[in-house]
Amino acid sequence: MxxxxxxxxxxxxxxxxxxxxxxxxxxxxxxxxxxxxxxxxxxxxxxxxxxxxxxxxxxxxxxxxxxxxxxYERYAGDYLLGLQKALGTGSLRKRLTTFFELTIANFRSGSPPRGCPTTRGLMELGAAEGEGLDEEARQVFASLVSRITALVQDTLSAGARRGEFNGNPAVAALHIITVTRGLAVLERAYGDEAQLRKIAAHTIDLVLDKKGG
Amino acid sequence: MxxxxxxxxxxxxxxxxxxxxxxxxxxxxxxxxxxxxxxxxxxxxxxxxxxxxxxxxxxxxxxxxxxxxxxYERYAGDYLLGLQKALGTGSLRKRLTTFFELTIANFRSGSPPRGCPTTRGLMELGAAEGEGLDEEARQVFASLVSRITALVQDTLSAGARRGEFNGNPAVAALHIITVTRGLAVLERAYGDEAQLRKIAAHTIDLVLDKKGG
DNA sequence: ATGGTTTCTCGACATCGTGTCAAAAACAAA
DNA sequence: TTTGTTTTTGACACGATGTCGAGAAACCAT
Structure with a gap:
């Protein structure tokens, strides 16, 4: 390759x-x-x-x-680029909203929705020979997750400097990424886009320290 | 069947x-x-x-x-029973901690860790004939997710009655379930159990309305 | 006990998908 | 044109899923 x-x-x-x-x-x-x-x-x-x-x-x-x-690597590069471009403007809340919107739109694209390629790839990883997962594939998938996490963390850090966020950017970014991976799973389970959006909104509220309703 | x-x-x-x-x-x-x-x-x-x-x-x-x-259905029944038994005692924080511990322990079991069967099953769902996912399989997996969500929601509601929680149990339960599904994905990506626990602890803090560090 | 019926077991077969190999074809350079 | 290298192409081996039918085994009724 x-x-x-x-x-x-x-x-x-x-x-x-x-x-x-x-x-x-x-x-x-x-x-x-x-x-x-x-x-x-x-x-x-x-x-x-x-x-x-x-x-x-x-x-x-x-x-x-x-x-x-x-x-997949071709897709991952394009996808990350699109995210970076979309996350460059607006308030922190606006950026996070956009982030979740793009994420959901990604795995709700197609008919029927095709799901999240990264999450599907990660969960299909099998044990290679005797022990351990397929390392090469794991790294390829994990790399995109890491880079998106870093992107969110940077966004949060910038927001913190502007007084829009007062938590720990690293932990919060991990939490947000975890939620998006979970949304990818729930999408397969229920296929209810409104529900996904509700969870996303609630997550943003939690992270930005407002009580979620 | x-x-x-x-x-x-x-x-x-x-x-x-x-x-x-x-x-x-x-x-x-x-x-x-x-x-x-x-x-x-x-x-x-x-x-x-x-x-x-x-x-x-x-x-x-x-x-x-x-x-x-x-x-899988045999497994799901046993798993849900174990969860129900473990979630019966202690403060709300204690119960949620136990819930995340059991969840993580489940997909970290085995060597190498076998991952979460439900999440793997959900993400492996393919389009059956022409359009739509495999309905029967989807429902089987989604059923366990739903029942666990209900279990968490009940736990939160009980906590709310005892004054340990003041949010919306339904939304919060969905959020927690989403995080556990995300943890199942991150487990495949990194295999770092300490990181999973950190995210879980942070999630509990957020839900119970304490600032996460 | 014995016969009949039903069900299970077991091996053979068809089909499909992955991956390999060697020979043929096509092109660049001499 | 000739040589050398790569791509193409079709045939092959292998393994897995799923089907089918013949035979074996167990149970009920007589």
Whole structure:
């Protein structure tokens, strides 16, 4: 995967070029994975959708899991960028509201809603060989969670400097992230978007130190 | 599944009885599913472990998913009973602390930790045919979540009557449940039990209206 | 006890998905 | 054109799910 990235960056195509676009396939694959789950998507499906032979996918990406991970990393980068952009303005309450809105909108997108790819990926992690979870996949998912947590913490710290928040930004950010992960789970359980929004609003009230009703 | 239950309850075994114990297989199967994930467990594994032929499992339970669901329901019943028993005594803070402790202990059990079966099950839900999630499985998982939520809500209501809580029990219970689901996700991401406990303690502080540090 | 009926068991089979491999095809460079 | 390398392509092996039918086993009735 890292090798492939280097090859792309350095344009080191000395010989026969690929007959399909690497990024197109990544997008198509992620869309399928997101709609039908990693488990429910076969490489044949992706190959058909992308107009590529199944063997070519193995040649280009290595395995189904490797393909998913690369597709996921592309998604994660885009998603984090969108969050950063949206969290740049307004009062702290406004920013947190936007954060929850974007989060919920993300895993309520599609019909039927596709859920949160990160949470789904994390919970599908299996024991690799004998002991321990699949480390590579775990790190990829955990990385996005960490970066979003840092983003929220920064937002809270800035709010604290402006007198809009008087708690511990690190702990509060962890709490908020935990709530968003929990919302991703409840979304699967009930599919009731109004309920999700209610919980989000209540969480903001708690964090900003107003009594929740 | 419902039929099988009726058969058990009514003891309607007119003819040749089964050669293996229904509940034993359910327990063995759930242990495997929990350790290796539904995806990572084959019916051959379970059949070997239980000393039963694979075909007999199909005959008795119908399919892999049906077997899992029945095994899960057995687990869910036991788990809820344990929670109810543990939440019967002490101050509201003590009860909530116990609740989070049991929750974390549950998905930190085993080595490596097996995670939360309910959350894993919910996030693995796939679209069934064309549209919509697998309804039957969704309801089974959501049912346990609902019942735990009700349990927490009752605990909060009782606390409110004793003057230990002055918020809205329904909303607060939803919030607490959301946090526990989020903890189940973070457990997969980081595997840091101390962090989980910190978030739990902070959540209790927020709900009981003390400033979290 | 014995026969008949029902159910369970067990092995064979079909199907699908993953992953591997080797040969063919296609392209760049000499 | 020739050489060398990579991609493509189809065939293959393997494992898992799920179905089916024949045979074995157990129970009821006579």
């Amino acid at each position: 890292f090798l492939t990235l280097c090859q792309i960056l350095l344009e080191e195509q000395h010989l026969r070029p690929r007959e399909f676009d690497h990024d197109d396939v990544l997008r198509i694959a992620f869309d399928q994975f997101w709609r039908k789950g990693v488990r429910g998507t076969s490489l044949s499906d992706i190959a058909r959708d992308a107009g590529v032979q199944r063997g070519s996918l193995y040649n280009a990406f290595g395995s189904k899991e490797a393909l998913f991970l690369q597709a | 419902f039929l099988t239950l009726c058969q058990i309850l009514l003891e309607e075994q007119h003819l040749r009885p089964r050669e293996f114990d229904h509940d034993d297989v359910l327990r063995i199967a759930f242990d495997q599913f929990w350790r290796k994930g539904v995806r990572g467990t084959s019916l051959s594994d379970i059949a070997r472990d239980a000393g039963v032929q694979r075909g007999s499992l199909y005959n008795a339970f119908g399919s892999k998913e049906a077997l899992f669901l029945q095994a």
